[in-house]
Amino acid sequence: MHYRELLLFLFKKLEHERSVNAVFHLLKGKKSAQTLQDAYLFQIENFYGIDRKLKKPTFDVYVRELTENRLVRVENDQAIVTEQGNQILRGRNFQSYYQIKGHKYHQIDREFKQGLILLIQTVSMLIHGENKFIPIVDQPYIQSRVREVLRDYSMQFDMIAEQLYGELHTALSTIDEHLATVLLKQCSGYARVGMSEQQIAVEENRNKEDLHLQTVAAIHNILDTITEQTEQYTLLTKLILKKTNRLTVSAQETFDFYQAGHTLEEIALIRQLKISTIQDHFVEIATHKKVFNIYSFISKQHLDEIQEAIQNTSTRKLKPIKEQLREEIDYFHIRLAIANMNDDKE
Amino acid sequence: MNSAISNDIDQALISLFGFKQFRVGQREIIESIRSGNHTLATLPTGSGKSICYQLPALIGEGMTVVVSPLISLMVDQVKLLKAQGIKRVASLNSMMNAKQKSAVIHRLDTYKLLYCSPEMLQQEQVQLALSNKTIDYFVIDEAHCISQWGHEFRPDFLRLKDVIKKLNNPTVLALSATATPSIRQDIIKQLELPMKQLVYPIDRPNITFSVDEVTPNNKDERLIDLIEQKNIPTMIYFSSRKVSEAIYRLLQNKFPEREVAYYHGGMEQDERLLIQQQFMNNQLDIICCTSAFGMGVNKSNIRLVIHYHMPSTIESFIQEVGRAGRDGKQSVSILLYAPGDEYLPFQLIQTELPTENEVNLFFSEDIHKQPEDYLNETKLRFLELQKEQHHTTDQNEQVQRVIQYRNDREQIKQQSIFKLVDWIKTGACRRARLFSHFQQDVSNAQYECCDCCDFRLEEWRNKPETYQKKNKPRKNNWEAMLGELLIKG
Incomplete structure (x- = not known):
């Protein structure tokens, strides 16, 4: 595979939508809401973070070369693929090229x-x-x-x-x-x-x-x-070291989105996953991550009530705890509260 | 010297380092510090300077602290020792995070040798931990850095004398490969210690010196002609990363059958490590590099060192040439000089020292101008350091002092370039001239001396030469390569 063909393909995907630099950020794996969201929106998440050492001047040289060969032209900071460029892309499937899976493996x-x-x-x-x-x-x-x-x-x-x-x-x-x-x-x-x-x-x-x-x-x-x-x-x-060591790859991805400012519902939408799956991720995150702020999901008062209920029932089974609590406190809240009690976080 | 001690160190030399004999000066230096003398010693590069303190450190009761100016040098030393099976060594430097540092400090008892930057030795935590230990020897490597007439002026080097006192006055060994008599005097003055001087000549009799005067237009051509005839392990030094890569590409094209590589400080760490190891493992014939290459590189069979650009000091020239011929066989140094080449090092000074304007701007503390925006990293570091060094309440006075200091440094740097230009243009023996700043006489050349004496560059370069390569050709499919790596036999 040629790097410049990949770039051409990515420019095509973002044509009329995003700036030239969006492709640079994608390849670098920039941890911003925009970049992550774009990766999924335009179905190019396979290439997210696959060249984290890419330097801007190198990227610029490629863009210049594509322009000089009239495969793309840059207008208003956006790259438009020319007819010649389209010909190169025609009939080729880059989407799953070589089965690269940037979104899944970029951290490990x-x-x-x-x-x-x-x-x-x-x-x-x-x-x-x-x-x-x-x-x-x-x-x-x-x-x-x-x-x-x-x-x-x-x-x-x-x-x-x-x-x-x-x-x-x-x-x-x-x-x-x-x-x-x-x-x-x-x-x-x-x-x-x-x-x-x-x-x-x-x-x-x-x-x-x-x-x-x-x-x-x-x-x-x-x-x-x-x-x-x-x-x-x-x-x-044994050689697979998760950067975060404890989070599953998928939960880490959810956490990345969360840190980039997305809500639970937005993440489910972007990642095309069920709400309950994303909730599972947050329970995992609450279990392992010190930096995770639980109060963005649950009020101090509710948390105290749940903790009291856990002590009263002296169990970690969800049902008996839930029965002691107000209607509005749901299972997700309880699971978060239990996860939060883990004192071995990183 | 009593013979029991001598036997001790002879045995340690074999068991720890695998050498049967000491090289010139090593025994004398070791015996001097083992008898408790503070010692200042000069030895040529590549002559086994580090054994002079590593050996006594490893057989001593207590611990040895080694102060080293360069982090890369320190890290390489620790790596090399560990690779030799000597594990009780560690380093403390500013590249480490707080956790890594405190791990080392808590395990001080387990080390025989601790490499430390002068800045780290200023930290109270480090001083406290060390003052509770028995320190046998306090070693200052590349000791010319203590002197403000040396390479780089770093204030924490001048504070070493206080550190030595806080560590209960261990025996001090100051080592250098490039210390002129005035630098040596300055070192002793800065340390405020009575020191025994063991000065060994730093010239290397098996290296032949020559300068090839070319025109700016035919430099590359001359280089190619030379490489064509001389298929021998070669290093080519450049002052510019870009040019080192460009010439690498040129040579790669001209000589596809040779293994050529480039190395400079702008490359990724992984890649640098690979190239360095390939070079040590005799997989490369030619390396195009900047001064970033060479620290800790101890390859014995380099036959030719070419300077494509002139360096900016005689000291770095001597150091770089000194990588050649560590096996004692004949080796040649060729400096390619085109009129006007000195322009580049002069220009480099301007990227290292802030201009008077920049100094003024820096101290004006104009909130609209961030120093990072108009100063490069080197200049910024310089100014931050000098701000601290020349601290007074009167700001005008402070600015004037920093400007004065800046001018002094500029002059020293310029003079140092002029010295090298003089050497290039000399008609007298190059060997004698090159080392005249450091020692009175030079030893007789073992082979040819220099192009001003008996060496005829043209004759030599027209004599084709080649060497026996050790490496088998590489397998080219993954299965064979995997087998070669992981199946014994």
Whole structure:
């Protein structure tokens, strides 16, 4: 896939509706109500946050190139796709291109990739008897995660190597061969240091950004495979570090919208999910997030009443608690109140 | 020196670092501080300076504090030690968050070596924690930074003497690879300590020096001709990130069979780490880099160091050239000089020092003008520091002092460029001239000396040279690569 085709596609989607920069914000994964909302509204959420290191000058170069090649023209700060541009897009399905799923994985894909690369390097070095080496990933939390994984297997490196090889081999067999190769070229280990995206791009005569897309696709494809059958991939799934550590990916997405200023109902509408599902998310959020302000959903007085009822009934079963309370206090309120009692939040 | 101590350190050298013999100066420096002398020592870059304190630190009873001016240097040192299996080391620096810092402070007992920035040593919490520990040695790496005639003026370096007192006066070791006699005197003055001086010549006899005078238009052509003939491990230094990438692309096109890469401070950390490791692992033939590359890089077989741009000080030139030939074999330094090249470092000064106008504007505290809007980061840091340094109640007086200081710095920086230009244009022995600011004599060149003595650049460059690469060709499909990584055999 070419980055500039993806841009063309995204410009088409936002044609006459949004500014050129809306595409930049989408790819960067800007945490604003507008950007998140647009992603869903225009059905381009698959590309939300897939290039979080994208720099404005790089983006501008692409836009200029598209304009110079007369594939788009910029009017009033909006990008209009020309007839020539439309021809390129015709008959091609970008919507689910390479099954990239930005909205789903943008918070975990980078860490997963780094964890994978460090685990491969570490295991590769150790089975070849090299116990002195410089880790190819610097971030302390990735390093400690990999250390934990090794400990989970009691440092049985030969065994870990075998399992890692097995799981990776199966997982990579399910994805595009070229993508698997691109990912493997970036891996380091015994006797070899991996290549950067930029270096692979030169080798393949492509742009650096194209290679980034391919890498993201490879990682998202692997994540799809291993999260569908977690029991088959016990080692690889250990590398999935949720940024928030505790929230499910979907609840995190709801939380993102909430922090961007949306109400519960709006979020249900935007995400095309049932109100009850979003309520579940908020209960999850109230359980785990210190920064979540419960009073935006429930009054101080109601909360006190619920807490009293919980103490009186000395149960956490919802029904007996509900029976003690006024009509207007519903199950969602009670669940929030119980969740709020968790004192182990982050 | 009593022989029991000597035996001790010989054994530690083998068991901890895997070396059978000390290099020049190491033993003397170690013995000096082990006997309790405050010591000021100079050793050339790449000669194993760090062993001089790492070894005594690891076999000592207490702990050793190492003050290092550069965070990247510190982090690299800790990484290298850990990779060698020496785990009882840590660093404290401003890149760490509060949680990480306090984790280190709470575990002080478990460390033998603590790397610390001078700024961190000013924190009360750090001073308090350290004053309760037995500190065997207090080491100041790159000690020329203490002197205001050194590279960079940082006030917390001048406050080290108070820190040393608060830590109950441990034995001090100040180390440098580039300290002129006046800088050495200044260091001793700043520390207010009687110091034994162990000055070893910093010239490297296996490096041949030469300057290739070119015209601005044929610089690239000359470079390509040179690279064409000389297929040997090469570093090319640039002052500009952009140019380093441009020349990288040029060489990549001209020599598709060679492995070329670029490295500069503007790249993502992950990518920098990859390139650095590829270089160390002999996967690259040529690296186009800025001065950001090199800290902690200890590759033994670099045969050629080219300066595409002239650096702005003799000190950085010596440091960069010093990456060549650490294995002791013949290596060549070539500085490509086109008339007018000095313009670039002069220009760089102007991006580093605020103009008089900017100083005035900064102190006027005009609320309509945010300093961030008209000052770059370097200038802003400079002014914030100087505001604190030259604090008086009289604002006019303060502004005048800062301007005076700014002018002094400009002059020092300009002189330093002039010195290098003089060196480029000299007709006398380059080796003698280059090191004349640091030491009286230079040792005899082990191979050819320089283009003003016995080295004929043209002859040398027309002699094709190539080297044996260690790397097997890379597999090109994922299954084979995966097997190569994870299957033993």
